[in-house]
Amino acid sequence: MKSSVWNMIHELQRDSEDPVCAYVYDLAGIQEQVRHMLHTLPRGTRLFYAIKANPDSRIIEALLPWVHGFEVASIGELLKVRSVSSEVPILFGGPGKKENELKQAIEHQVSFIHVESLLELRRVIAIATRRGEEVRILLRINLRSSTLPRTRIVMGGGPSPFGMDEESVEEAIRVIREEGAGSVRLCGFHFHSLSNNVDARLHAEMIELYLQKVEMWQQAYDLHLEVINAGGGFGVTYDGSPGFDWSLFTSLIERSEARGRLASRGIQLYFEPGRMLVADHGYYAAEVTDIKTSHGQHFAVLRGGTHHNRLPASWGHNHPFHIMSTDRWGHSFARPEVRDNKVHVVGELCTPKDRMHSDAEVERLRVGDIVVFEKSGAYCWTISHHDFLGHPHPAFHYLTEDNNHVNSDEACQSARR
Template identity: 70%
Template sequence: MRTRVQKALDAIQHESHEPICAYIYDLRGIQEQVRGMLHTMPVHTHLFYAIKANPDPHIIETLLPLVKGFEVASIGELLKVRAVSREVPILFGGPGKKESELRLAIKHNVSYIHAESLLELRRIIAIVNEREEQGRGRSGEEQKSEVRVLLRINLRSNTLPQTKIVMGGGPSPFGIDEEEVEDAIELIRVEGAGKVQLCGFHFHSLSNNMDARLHAEMIELYLQKVEHWQQQYHLQVKVVNAGGGFGVTYDGSPGFDWSLFTALLQQSEAGQRFAGRGGELFFESGRLLVADHGYYAAEVIDIKRSHGQMFVIIRGGTHHHRLPASWGHNHPFQIVNTDRWKHEFIRPELRGERAHIVGELCTPKDRMHSDAEIEQLSVGDLIVFEKSGAYAWTISHHDFLGHPHPAFHYLTEDDEHVNANATFQSAHR
């Protein structure tokens, strides 16, 4: 655990008289990682942050000067980004966009809309027509308002890497089947001419992939497909958004090798041809940028034995950090021993035993780690769950049973520790 995180934990303990339950986000760590990632990327590639991983406004602000822009999957996420910047490029995705969301996305000047179906394309065209009619009504002159789209394509392919979450290459609610590419292009040319600009294609076939070589091969497949469509349909493709899907491991095994991946991109023949035609290759990563820089610290409330097994009960649990329950894994943690004990009666402890780490909810599914090996742990100590920067707080059922929310603390670039709990919670209510 980083020294600056330990210092923040010391300060939190000193400030709090209640059992500790807090998130700590290392903003400086995020910046350092992203700068390193950008340094190895080919010149024609760009990195976007997919804020679904963690839409904390402090993280958005931290990444604003570094990434090309942000990928959002709802109007709520879009407004979070626009609250930080009115100009930063935004990619707007999601398989079930409502007409009201499409109107607001166009109003807020998103850079590209990922069109996920022929019906969605027709809705976009109808909205642009409506805007032109309203413009003529106000000024007496037609006002053009061309919208830029990327067609999200679900490839018919069995060459994609297999991961825990597969989003393409088979039946899926995401994207337009490859067989309908021609229909989508024709729809834009005939009904959307001068209104909807087809700028390129979007692919996002999987999530949490660990194999950098297979990922590079997948990008090569994307670019070869686009090259074929360019020739077949006489297209000028400006952008290929290759999505994200870069994996993070939670069991200590090797994660995604970004340096190897970008080195393979540099060698890609299809990538070089695409760049030579002026094309830009986008990546929209979430988990890889922030997972390693978030920590969830929870104080041990009780330790007890039940039917021969030990249970450690923490202030907090899966209502704050749902990822281990959602993915069915044991979340990595460290123990911080403390002297937080004010009673005269004995302080329960564990030494050299195995135990289940569970939360404060009245459900057996509130489990953060099963059968954990524990060298030494006492009531009042802290369990700090690492790799808690992505898909932790914001995917959780915060208000189940009405327990208080955790505090939120931020480590800035100058190593200052900032408690911005009120600011973050207000953004999520």
């Protein structure tokens, strides 16, 4: 953990009598991560940030100078990006777009709408026709292929609510040409078949399959294309095992002959990672408020839990953490602790599912110490049931490139500006 993060969390405890409960986002770390990723991107490729991983406005602001644009999956996410920038390119996806959302997306000048079904295609055509303007679209395709890599979260390669089956490509192109002439422009295809894949070679093979499919459709239907969006799905590990090798992946994409042929025709390749950009640069800090022993097992109860960070419960994993030893203890009676033993790290909710880590081996953990959960920058706060039991929300703090500390109130003021 960076010393600047460590120091900030100590300051939070020092400045408050209440137990620490806070998220710390290292904005400088996120920017450095993206700079590294951009350095190895091949010619003709573009990097977007899928804000579903973490839609915090301060993170969007920090990424604005670095990424080519943002991918959103709802009108709420779209408006959040537009509150930060009125001009940055936006990709609008998601399987359940309502007509009013499509109208707003067009009004807010999204770069492309990812069309996920024939019905959605006809809705876009009808809206665009009434408005008298041309809308740029990508068709999201669900490939029927056993060659796609498999992960815990799969969105393609079989029955799925995401995208349209590849057998529907011909009909979609016919609808565009016969019903949508002058109203929609097919600019390319979008694929997003899986999530949290950590095998860079398999991912590159999947991208190669996408490129070959598009080459085949381009020739078969005489298409003039601009973009192939290969989606995200780049994985992050939480158990200490190796994560996704971005440098290896981009080197394999660089050597792809199909990518080279498409790039020579001016067709750009888009990637839209989410968690890979932010996961490693968020920290959830929660102070231990009680330690108890029950039926021979030890439990450390936090000021916080899965209502703030639901990822470990959602994914069924033990979330990695560090213990910050502190001197917080103002009582004459003994300070409860666990030494050289296993402990379950649990939250403050009235449910046995409120567990962050089971059987964690600790040298020493005391009431008043702070448990800092690393890798808490993606899919932690925003997927959580924040208001269950009505506990106060955590504070939010941000570290900038010059190690300045910005708190949540200052961040809100910045977002409003």
